[in-house]
Amino acid sequence: MSGQHAGFAVWWEAARPRTLPAAIAPVLAASALAAHDGVFKAGAALMCLVFALLIQIGTNYANDYFDFQKGADTAARVGPRRAVAAGLIKPTTMKAAMILVFAIAFIAGLSLLRYGGWPLLAVGVASIVCGIIYTGGPYPLAYYGWGDVFVLIFFGFVAVAATYYVQAGGISAEAWWIGAGMGALATNILVVNNYRDIETDRAANKRTLAVRFGAGFARAQFAGAHVVALLMVAVLAWRGTVGSIAATFLAGYLLITGWRQAKRLRLATGPAELIALLGDTGRHLAVTSGLLGGALLVG
Numbered sequence: 001m002s003g004q005h006a007g008f009a010v011w012w013e014a015a016r017p018r019t020l021p022a023a024i025a026p027v028l029a030a031s032a033l034a035a036h037d038g039v040f041k042a043g044a045a046l047m048c049l050v051f052a053l054l055i056q057i058g059t060n061y062a063n064d065y066f067d068f069q070k071g072a073d074t075a076a077r078v079g080p081r082r083a084v085a086a087g088l089i090k091p092t093t094m095k096a097a098m099i100l101v102f103a104i105a106f107i108a109g110l111s112l113l114r115y116g117g118w119p120l121l122a123v124g125v126a127s128i129v130c131g132i133i134y135t136g137g138p139y140p141l142a143y144y145g146w147g148d149v150f151v152l153i154f155f156g157f158v159a160v161a162a163t164y165y166v167q168a169g170g171i172s173a174e175a176w177w178i179g180a181g182m183g184a185l186a187t188n189i190l191v192v193n194n195y196r197d198i199e200t201d202r203a204a205n206k207r208t209l210a211v212r213f214g215a216g217f218a219r220a221q222f223a224g225a226h227v228v229a230l231l232m233v234a235v236l237a238w239r240g241t242v243g244s245i246a247a248t249f250l251a252g253y254l255l256i257t258g259w260r261q262a263k264r265l266r267l268a269t270g271p272a273e274l275i276a277l278l279g280d281t282g283r284h285l286a287v288t289s290g291l292l293g294g295a296l297l298v299g
Contacts, residue, residue, distance in 0.1 A: 014083040014094070016060045021282040022155045022186040023056035024049065025289035029178050030163035032293030036241065039168040044115045047108060048163040051124070054105035055154075059131035061098040063142075065091060066135035070143070071204050080275060102128045115166035123162055127154055143206045147194075148187045148221070156183015174241050178292070181232030184225040185285045188261075191222045192281050195265065196274040222265055226258030229288065236295075246295035253291060257284055 031045040068084040068091060083089040089097075109124035134150055135142050141150050160179035161171045194201065194210040195218045202211045210218040230251055237247035261281060268274050 010083055010088050011097070013081075014061060014064050014089065015057045016080075018080075018279045018282045019060060019189055020053065020056055021286040021289075022151065022189055023052040023159070025186070025285045026155060026159035026179065026182040027052050027163045029182055029289045029292050029296075030160040030175060031167070032296040033160075033172070033174055033178060033241075034164055034167040036296040036299055037168060037172070041115065041167045044112065044166040045163065047111050048159075048166060051105055051109045051112070051127075052155075052159055052163075054101055054108060055127050055131055058098055058101035058105055058128070059134055061094055061101060062132050063135045064089075065094040065098055066140065067206075070135070070140070070206075098132075102131065112166050116162070116169075120162065120166070123158060127158065130154060142208065145207055145209045145212050147190055148209055151187045151190050152183040155186040156180060159183075174236060174239065177232050177235050181229040181292075182285070182289065184228035185281075185288060188222050188225045188281050189278065189285070191218055191225070192265065192274055192278045194218065195222075196271055196278075219262065219266055223258070223262045226254055226262070229254050229258075233292075240299075242292075242295040242299040246298060250288070250291050250295055254288065257287075 027045065027049045030048075031040060034040045034045070064082050064084050068082065081088075084091050084094050106124060106128060109120070109127075112120050112124075130141070130150055133139065133141055134147065141147055157176065157179035160182055161175050164175040165171050191210070194208040195215060197206075197208075198210050198215060198218075201208055209221065233242070233247050233251050233254065236242045237244060242250075261277065261284065264273065264277050264280075268277065
């Protein structure tokens, strides 16, 4: 299949649907917090969701393009196939798609200025720029171990705080804690991906944290993200934002699922197991966001 005739299925695969919960979860959690506080605005929440999804997809398209250009993705990669590396989409076509998606994201983001004012323009531009330099430019963040920080900041703190801000007109302490929890769990999607690709990333001089500090560090980071999420739940319960019963249920889910996934990561013996875990990590983030949202709505 040539890049000029790639169908929807190929483009959807290149959008990496397993990673999309990282964009959806923080917006849903922040909107549930806004509803809890009596300031929910459906229009603002919807546009935040659209913007977040477009940033995630644009970043994934940029990653597909730039990783191929830098030699990190080849036809011999052990993870899910990449459209450009597999010859399904031409590099120039993928680059054009990346620009188009980010342009649409920018336009969608402009609609949020009516809710939060011009400071949001800086947030939107920074999100797009970092989505590009995540793997592109003279200092690609992912190639120097900053990918995890990018995810934590933009798919945690920024996504939650901005979504809450455009509805409430301010940012509460609870929003920052939820940003920490959602961001930490979102980084685990990247941790599993980088854990699987340690050898191919090392060969391409892509110095992810897993490459820099080894598989043991990656496993500890994966478990640590669940500790942060549990701390988020504890703080929300302590502050009375969620009820004790709901908090106990959510904490129990995080403990059991986190332990099971950490064990799967430690015992994985091949790429297939890690690819399956990657999808489950994304679903875990989505379920956690849903349970947290429910706890906030009944809290």
